[in-house]
Amino acid sequence: MGYGLPIYHSRYRIDENNERLDEGTEIIYVNANIQEDTALGRLMHDMFCTDPKDIHYEFLRKRVRYYKENEGGKREMCEIWEEIRRKGLLEGEAIGEARGKAIGRQDGLIEGKLIGKQQGIIVSIKKLMSKNAYTLEEALDFLDIPKEERSLYIEIFAS
Template identity: 75%
Template structure:
């Protein structure tokens, strides 16, 4: 799609009488392949840049440079992605628990409790590492996490 336009607005229409239907929303599409010398075109160009030095917009250039080239920014981005990944894993476990409960499996409740313990430990480990500067091993020691369970947390924090 794109209709050769850099940007276009889409509204709802009733097919039977061709009347506009105002439901309070509007969809705005941007054709990112059109990177002409306009404010929008330059922004679309910047969205596809692999090198921040090639970007037109200074604010965007500075932020991209920070996250891609600065050690603090790289670390912050890694933490953001790690959090996203962990949330996805936890969501998957919750779905499994729900399916287990729906199937009448007692294990569903047990899994739910175990998952709650894991989530709380993950949050505690993150806090210890972020606020106290603990290494992962130090945080595991501080929380008295048994040796046989540590691989679970090491996997979460290092993968």
């Protein structure tokens, strides 16, 4: 995006009548690729500098130098990054835990449905065998149990 502009403001509009929706929300986009010789362009240039000596703005140059070259600044930056990392880990763990619980609930529901379905089939097989004198194979055929599932029921009735 960028539309070739170094900065542009976006406000919401009502599609039906093209009136500006003046609820106070405004988005300001800055195109960091435009680093021309303006106050904003120089600031965008400075945001990409890795060497403090190349930074135009003195205040920013001093702060970057402090965090990159001063022992106290380096220590502070390490603490800041450690805090960011710690928060990221906690957030990641929380997200992972929530996803795990959701998957567990879903798997439990699926497993519960399967177990419930299997129990219903087992009851049906028993009834067919006891009331209609069906063999196990005949009951499985009558209930249209797929070949790949039959071994489960054969094993249950064999034990």
